[in-house]
Each structure stands twice: as structure tokens, then as C-alpha cells.
Amino acid sequence: MYRRGNKRRITQTDSPFIAIFDHRTFSYDESWQRYFYILYIMPIEAYEEKNFSSLEEKIGVKFKNPDLIVQALVHRSFLNENREFPLAHNERLEFLGDAVLELVVTEYLFENYLNPEGELTNWRAALVNGKMCAQVAREIEMEEYLFLSHGESKDNSVKARDYILANAIEAIIGAIYTDQGWDMTKQFITRWIVSKLPEVLEQGLWMDPKSRFQESSQEIIGLTPNYRVLKEEGPDHDKTFVVGVYIDKEKIAEGTGGSKQEAQVNAAEHAIKEKGWKGPKIDILKRNPGDPLG
Numbered sequence: 001m002y003r004r005g006n007k008r009r010i011t012q013t014d015s016p017f018i019a020i021f022d023h024r025t026f027s028y029d030e031s032w033q034r035y036f037y038i039l040y041i042m043p044i045e046a047y048e049e050k051n052f053s054s055l056e057e058k059i060g061v062k063f064k065n066p067d068l069i070v071q072a073l074v075h076r077s078f079l080n081e082n083r084e085f086p087l088a089h090n091e092r093l094e095f096l097g098d099a100v101l102e103l104v105v106t107e108y109l110f111e112n113y114l115n116p117e118g119e120l121t122n123w124r125a126a127l128v129n130g131k132m133c134a135q136v137a138r139e140i141e142m143e144e145y146l147f148l149s150h151g152e153s154k155d156n157s158v159k160a161r162d163y164i165l166a167n168a169i170e171a172i173i174g175a176i177y178t179d180q181g182w183d184m185t186k187q188f189i190t191r192w193i194v195s196k197l198p199e200v201l202e203q204g205l206w207m208d209p210k211s212r213f214q215e216s217s218q219e220i221i222g223l224t225p226n227y228r229v230l231k232e233e234g235p236d237h238d239k240t241f242v243v244g245v246y247i248d249k250e251k252i253a254e255g256t257g258g259s260k261q262e263a264q265v266n267a268a269e270h271a272i273k274e275k276g277w278k279g280p281k282i283d284i285l286k287r288n289p290g291d292p293l294g
Helices: 045-049 052-059 067-071 076-081 091-112 117-128 130-139 150-154 158-180 182-192 194-203 209-220 260-275
Strands: 007-011 018-021 024-027 035-039 226-233 240-247 250-257
Touching: 045 052, 045 067, 052 067, 067 158, 076 150, 091 117, 091 158, 091 182, 091 194, 117 130, 117 194, 130 158, 158 182, 182 194, 209 260, 226 260, 240 260, 250 260
Parallel strands: none
Antiparallel strands: 007 035, 018 024, 226 240, 240 250
8 A cells, every 4th residue: 555655846957867766766857847746655654663674674575565564464453443543454465365375385285296185285274274374473573563452462362362463474475465476475485384394294284183193193002092171160151171181091181272172182282292293104295397297
């Protein structure tokens, strides 16, 4: 979104000249009047206040229109308390970025692997899901740049903040695509997200934690884990469950969550770390340059 800045007066000279402001070129014509004005692009104050140039340096993208990187970090709740803020929230950029992210990852997997479609779909899901996007946002230290309402700022829920951060990463991708086009967006996604693929494959992160722990347990020791509710706390509308995961009679780990299923998943994640188990073994079929597409 381009904003109108202050007007600048250009004085006529003895020879033609060209003025350039923020990538927009204006030619002087001697037949014009002695003075004329140029409306130029300038970033909103928030860009300087939050030092967005440091974020640009971190992600390796210098925006032509700096308003876009700012807008990508504006949560809807912020505008409810700051109605004079000159930019919209980030949801349209998030919508665009979500589609671009999936396409870049899909193209990479299609061009580099010959595994069946179902396996590639699972790998892609592990790279583009909210958990991975939130992890990348935290690596970039994006949280300090968010524009949130006072209520959202004070919310200490990791789950709620991860949801906002994941959406912000998609909005950043949408902003880069809008400002810089496909190639730069692809570079960003490859650097920060596609680079996680070896970890996804080695750790079996393309499977949900319960399935991963179960398959590893069956493969390594020939036993199937089971789960038991150890504790329930809180009112019916806001319960917290504590669940233990067991192999035979041995409790391996505990997990908590707002539902039994969520607590089981959390327990399985802790159990995988406790055992030091990686994901089940799979055949990775690399595609070499010149190979058929499959």
C-alpha cells in the first residue's frame, strides 16, 4: 500500500534532469512551469519506531514499499484499539502467503523427490503447518515486531501466540511476493522453511507425535503404548487434563492439554524426547537432474 508523503518542490535548472524517489523516476520537462511537486513514498512512523530495517536485514529482503512489511505484522486486534493506524491488518497478505508457501514447497518436493504422492503430501504438511511456521517466526525473532492489542500482548498462552506468529509468517511471505515477486519469495521460503526438510525426514515429523511414538515403539521394542488420564482440573468449560503415556506398566512421560487428545499428543512428544527415538525408517527416493518426473 503506497502512502502519500509530504510534497517536495523541485527547482528548474538550466538543463534537463531526472529525479528518482523510492524507485519511481520523474523526468523534468523545460516546457513545464518553473516549479512542480512530486508525491513520494515514505514509510509510516511505525517502520522507524520498531526498527523494521533490522528485520529486513535479518530475513534478507529490502522492501521497495516498506509499508508492506509493517502491515504483515498488524494483527486485527490492534486496529480495534488504534483506529487511526494508516494500514490494514495482515489477513489478506496471510491469505496470499499461505498459497505461495504451499506452491513453493510443492514445487521443491516435486522436482527433487520421486516418493509417492501421499508421502510427499505428508512431508509438505509438516513444512507448512502452523507449528513449523511459528517455529520459524521465533527463529527470526518476529514477535517483537507484532502489532497487538493490549489484551493479546498480555496473553501468555504459547498456543495463542504461536497461532499469531504462524499467520504472521504467511503474511510476510505474501508481502514479499507482492513487493518482490516469485524469485525473492522462493529464496526466503527455501532459506527458512524448505531447509527444515532434512530434520522433518530424520525425526519423522511428517507424522503426528502419537503415531510416531507408537510406530517407533512397535519397531524398536515390539510393544504398543497406552495412555491414562492422571488428573483433571478446572471447570467443565476450561478443563486441563494431565495424561501419562505408558509402555507396558512403565510410565514414560506426562503431557497436559485442554482436551484428552491434546494431552495425549503432548505426552507422546515428551516420550519421544525421553526415549531419544527418531521417526520410523522410510525410503527417500531422490530425483537427480534429468530423471523422469515419475
